[in-house]
Amino acid sequence: MARHELEELVDGEVLAPGATGYDAARKVWNARFDRRPDVAVRCTSAADVAATVRWARANDEQLSVKGGGQSYAGHTVADGGVLLDLSGMSGIKVHAEDRLARVEAGATWAQIDSATQHHGLATTGPTASSVGVAGSVLGGGTGWLSRRFGNAVDNLVAVDVVTADGEQVRASADEERELFWGMRGAGANLGIATSFELRLHEVGPQVLAGQIVYPFDDAEGVLRAYRSFMADAPDDLQCLAFTFRAPPIEPFPERFHGQPVLDLIVFHLDPGADDVVAPLQELGEPLLDAVGPMTYVDAQQAFDPNLPAGQRYYSQAHDVAELSGAAIDDFAAHVRTMRGALTAAYLEPKGGAVARVPGASTALGGRGAAASFHIIAGWTDQAEDDDVMAWAHGFNDAMAVHGTGGVYVNLIAEDEDDRVLSAFSDSTRVQALKARWDPQNHLRANHNVLPA
Ligand SMILES: Cc1cc2nc3c(=O)[nH]c(=O)nc-3n(C[C@H](O)[C@H](O)[C@H](O)COP(=O)(O)OP(=O)(O)OC[C@H]3O[C@@H](n4cnc5c(N)ncnc54)[C@H](O)[C@@H]3O)c2cc1C
Numbered sequence: 001m002a003r004h005e006l007e008e009l010v011d012g013e014v015l016a017p018g019a020t021g022y023d024a025a026r027k028v029w030n031a032r033f034d035r036r037p038d039v040a041v042r043c044t045s046a047a048d049v050a051a052t053v054r055w056a057r058a059n060d061e062q063l064s065v066k067g068g069g070q071s072y073a074g075h076t077v078a079d080g081g082v083l084l085d086l087s088g089m090s091g092i093k094v095h096a097e098d099r100l101a102r103v104e105a106g107a108t109w110a111q112i113d114s115a116t117q118h119h120g121l122a123t124t125g126p127t128a129s130s131v132g133v134a135g136s137v138l139g140g141g142t143g144w145l146s147r148r149f150g151n152a153v154d155n156l157v158a159v160d161v162v163t164a165d166g167e168q169v170r171a172s173a174d175e176e177r178e179l180f181w182g183m184r185g186a187g188a189n190l191g192i193a194t195s196f197e198l199r200l201h202e203v204g205p206q207v208l209a210g211q212i213v214y215p216f217d218d219a220e221g222v223l224r225a226y227r228s229f230m231a232d233a234p235d236d237l238q239c240l241a242f243t244f245r246a247p248p249i250e251p252f253p254e255r256f257h258g259q260p261v262l263d264l265i266v267f268h269l270d271p272g273a274d275d276v277v278a279p280l281q282e283l284g285e286p287l288l289d290a291v292g293p294m295t296y297v298d299a300q301q302a303f304d305p306n307l308p309a310g311q312r313y314y315s316q317a318h319d320v321a322e323l324s325g326a327a328i329d330d331f332a333a334h335v336r337t338m339r340g341a342l343t344a345a346y347l348e349p350k351g352g353a354v355a356r357v358p359g360a361s362t363a364l365g366g367r368g369a370a371a372s373f374h375i376i377a378g379w380t381d382q383a384e385d386d387d388v389m390a391w392a393h394g395f396n397d398a399m400a401v402h403g404t405g406g407v408y409v410n411l412i413a414e415d416e417d418d419r420v421l422s423a424f425s426d427s428t429r430v431q432a433l434k435a436r437w438d439p440q441n442h443l444r445a446n447h448n449v450l451p452a
Contacts, residue, residue, distance in 0.1 A: 002059065003016055003039055005055070006039065006041065006052065006055050006082075009051040009052070009055055010041055010043065010044075010047075010048040010051050010052060011044045011045065011047075011048055012041055012042040012043045012044040012045075012048045012088070013041070013042040014039060014040075014041050014042075015039065015040045015041075015042065016038070016039055017036060017038075021040075021042065022040055025040035025042060025066070025083060025085040025087075026040060026077050026083060027069065028066075028069040028070075028071070028074065028076045028077055029068075029069055029070040029071075029130075029309045029310075029313075030070075030071070030072060030074055030311075030312070030313045031310050031311055031312050031313075032074060032312045032313065032314070032385075033074030033076070033077065035074075035077040035078060035079045036079055036080075037064060037077060037078060037079070037080060037081055037082060037083035038061070038080050038081060038082065039082055039083070040082075040083040040085050041082060041083065041084055041085065042085050042087075042088050043084055043085065043086050043088070043089060044088060044089065045089070045194075046160060046162060046168055046194035046195070047168075049084055049086070049162045049192055049194055050162045050166045050167070050168055051166070052082060052084055053084075053162055053163075053164065053165075053166040053192065053442075054165075054166035055082075056081070056082045056442075057164075057165070057166065057442065061080075061081045061082045062078055062080055062081030062082070062444075062445070063078075063081060063082055063084065063442055063443065063445065064076065064077050064078040064081060064082075064083050064084070064445035065083075065084045065086065065134075065188070065192055065443075065445065066083060066084065066085045066086060066087055067086055067087065067105055067106060067132030067133065067134030067135050068087070068106075068108050068130065068131050068132020068133070068134065068135060068136075069087065069132065070128075070130065070131045070132060070135065071135060071410075072313060072314075072315035072376070072410070072411065072412075072413070073315065073412060073413055073414035073447065074414055075188075075414070075445050075446050075447070076445075077445075078445045084192065085106075086104075086105045086106040086134065086192075086194070087106040087132075088106055089104040089105055089106035089107075089194070089195075090104055090106045090107040090108070090111055091103075091104040091107075092104070092107055092111060092112060092115040092116075094115050094116055094118070094119055094121065094200070096119040096121060096200075099121065099199060099200045099201070100157065100197055100198065100199060100200060101115065101116055101121075101123070101197070101198045101200055102195060102196070102197050102198075103133055103195060103196045103197075103198060104194065104195045105132075105133065105134040105192075105193045105194050105195055105196065106132070106134070107132070107133045108129065108130055108131065108132055108133070109125040109126055109128075109129045109130075109131055109132075109133065109136070109300065110129035110130060110300070110301065112125060112133060112198075113125065113129060113296065113297050113300050114297060116200055117203075117204060117205060117295070117296055117297050119200075120202055120203070120204065120205065121200035121201065121202060121203065122145065122200065122201060122203035122204065122296055123145065123149065123152070123155045123198045123199060123200050123201060124141060124142070124143045124144075124145040124146050124149050124150065124151055124152050124154070124155055125141060125143050125145075125152055125300070126141065126142065126143050127142075127143055127144060127240075127300070127303060128303060128304055128307065129300050129301045129304055130304060130309070133196060134193055134196075135188065135410065136152060136410065137152045137153060137156060137159075137187070137193075137196055137198075138183060138184075138185075138186075138187025138188045138193060139185065139187070139188065139364075139408070139409045139410035139447075140152065140153055140184075140185055140364045140408055140409065140410060141153055142348065142354075142372070142408070143300075144207075144209075144238050144267040144299065144300070145201070145203065145238075145269075146238065146350075146352065146353065146354050147233075147235045147236075147237070147238050147349070147350075147351060147352030147353060147354065148201075148235045148236055148269060148352060148353055149201050149353055150353040150354055150356075150357055151354055151364065152198070153184035153185055153362050153364050154184075154353070154354070154357050154362070155198050155199040155200075156183070156184055156196060156197070156198060156199075157172060157173075157197040157198065157199055158170060158171065158172035158175075158180075158196075158197040159171050159172070159180070159183050159187070159193050159195070159196050159197070160193065160194045160195045160196075161176075161179070161183065161190075161191035161192065161193055161194070162191060162192040162194055163191050163192075163437055163438075164191065164437060164438035164440070164442040164443055168194075169191075171183055172197075178433065178436075179191070179433065179437060181361075181362060181363060181429070181433075182363045182429070182430055182433040182437075183363075184362035184363055184364060185362050185363030185364030185365065185409070185423070185424060185425070185430075186363040186409070186423075186424055186430045186433070186434075186449060187363075188443065188446035188447070189430070189434055189438065189443055189446055189447075189448065189449045190433055190434065190437045190438060190443070191437060191438075191443070192443070203269065203296050204295060204296035204297075205295050205296060205297075206271035206293045206294065206295060206296075207267065207268065207269055207270070207271055207293070207294065207295070207296050207299055208266070208267070208268040208269075208270060208271045208272070208273050208274070208277060208291065208292070208293055208294075209266060209267045209268070209291065209292075209294050209298075209299035209302065210265075210266055210290045210291035210292055210294070210302075211242075211263050211264065211265050211266065211288065211290055211291070212263070212264045212266065212280055212281050212283075212286050212288070212289050212290075212291060213246070213252075213261050213262070213263045213264075213286055213287045213288040213289075214261065214262045214263075214264070214283065214284050214285075214286055214287065215256065215261060215262070215284070215285075215287060216243070216259065216260045216261055216262050216332070216335065216336065218284055219243075219262045219332040219335070220328055220329055220332050221283075221284070222262055222264075222283045222284055223241060223262070223323075223328045223331070223332065223347075224325065224328060225279075225283045226239070226241055226264060226280070226283065227323045227328065229279055229280060230323075230349045230351075233349075234276065235351075235352035235353060236268055236269040236270060236273070237266070237267070237268045237269075237273070237276060237277070238266075238267045238348075238349065239264055239265065239266045239267070239280060239349070240264070240265040240346050240347065240348050240349075241262065241263075241264060241346055241347040242262075242263040242264070242265050242344060242345075242346040243260050243261065243262055243263065243335045243338070243344060243345050243346060244260070244261065244263060244306065244343070244344045245258050245259060245260055245261070245338070245341065245343070246258065246259055246260075246261045246287070251287060251288050252287055252288070253287070256287060258341075260335050260336065260338050261287060264280050264283075265303070266280060266291050267299060271293035271294075272293075274291075277291055306342075306344065307342065307344070307376060307378065308342075311342055311378055311379065311380055312378065312379050312380065312381075312382065312384075312385065312388075313342075313376055313377065313378050314375075314376075314377040314388065314389050314392055314413060315374070315375065315376055315377075315411050315412070315413050316374070316375040316377070316392045316393065316395065316396035316411075316413060317372060317373060317374040317375065317396070317407050317408060317411035317412065318372075318373045318396065318399050318400055318402070318403035318404075318406075318407055319365075319366040319369035319371075319372055319373075319403055319404045319405075319406040319407055319408065320347070320369060320370050320371045320372070320373045320399070320402050320403055320404070321369060321370060321402060321403060321404045322370050322402070323347065323370055323371060324402060326401075326402065327399070327402035330398045330399060330401070330402065331345070331347065331373070331399065333398075334391075334394065334395035334398055334399075337391065338391070339377065339379075339384070339387055339388040339391035339392075340377045340378050340379035340384065340388040340391075341378070341379055341380065342378025342379060342380070343375070343376065343377045343378050343379070343388070344375075344376045344378065345373075345374065345375045345376070345395065346373075346374055347371045347372070347373055348371055348372045348374065349370065349371045350366070350367065350368075350369050350370065350371060350372065351370070354367055355367050355368060359425050360425055360426060362425065363424050363425055363426070363429070363430055364423075364424070364425060365406050365422070365423050365424045365425045366404065366406045366407070366408060366423070367425070368404070369404050369406065372408055372411070373399050373402075373403070374408075374411050375392050375395055375396060377389065377391070377392040405422055406422045406423060407419055407422055407423055408423060409423035409424075409447050410447075412447050417447070417448060420447045420448065420449060421449065423447070427449075428452070430449055431449055431450065431451065431452035432452045434449045434450070434451045434452065435451035435452045438451065439451050
């Protein structure tokens, strides 16, 4: 590989194995993936990205792209080829009067929330603040604000893209409209985003948020009441039915330590909406009831410690058609046999603004589903891989019966390529776009779509 040639073409560092910074560039959140590109380019601009793509094509080198590095499926970094590390491109400009933020593709949601909240503004982004804007927005982007303001794709106004040919284009409602449609849900397959223009909304600074943790003994009953509550819940409220192992600390009594518990994680845009949330606090005897006013930034970061980087993770998911009694019973039964010390499984209701966006208006599918079901199996020791992943497969297979057949693309595992097309509102249209913008499938370190 003529690395020195590449150094002449870009402003960013070009790092070969052994160079200072090479290991940091290839490091990702999920410890199951430890891959070594031939070279990592720490891009500093869209021009760096374009030059690197053109060079890689001319030299027949594989490409991988790193934003926040939080792909569940380990798609961030490939073995061999050229890694475009965009994590240093994290500039954010907030145009408060226009309610817009221009965000470079290496920014994380912690950075975006901090910059936008400075102006009392925010937009929908994941409930974990270390996630990158690029991977999340290009796949869909759900969060606490989804039911009120739609998903991240619904707030994407424009995106600057370097194509698989190394050309720079802008996609929006006025320019490259068809590409813009595809970048909102299938984006990682169609081009390399270098910056995003996101619509902002008045949010915070205070919101109502926190968790109500119930013993799992009566999970079936609590989840049925939760389902009824969410059926009529206002768009300003979101509540995840989350399960994890209770840690060996106060306020959890000893008999619950290490056992699965049911955690209703609550968010409401109005810090004074205690009355709205109250019914969720009365579904049994909570082990922990800690809901109160807090800043939006704190709410966004509250659960960051639960899924720490550097552990082993495996993701499984389905869009759920209806939270039927049978779906709830299957969910609870499998949580009771949970494997993996760090495992979480949850139901994330959809509805609200997400469901009101016409299905065909973006590539993102699944808008009509009742909820997203997601297992994040988490553990530390490689020796547990087979056991934990077999449990996750069994759980996911059981929940498939209750699914729509679709899934959120960002939650698909690396060994489920046959499910990728089910994530889109119109898979034929996505495949046609792939054929138009990346006919030779250079962008394939992702949940890959083959050109039509
Ligand atoms: C702890 C945790 C919590 C999460 N919570 C949520 C949540 O609440 N809501 C939600 O919607 N998702 C959530 N996710 C999923 C998340 O949206 C995806 O994992 C997303 O792909 C991560 O984006 P990234 O930029 O951090 O990842 P990366 O690993 O850097 O990239 C992910 C994929 O996007 C591609 N990509 C990266 N940058 C670009 C670019 N500039 N242009 C084109 N393609 C690019 C990569 O090639 C790769 O295929 C969560 C993930 C984790 C690990």
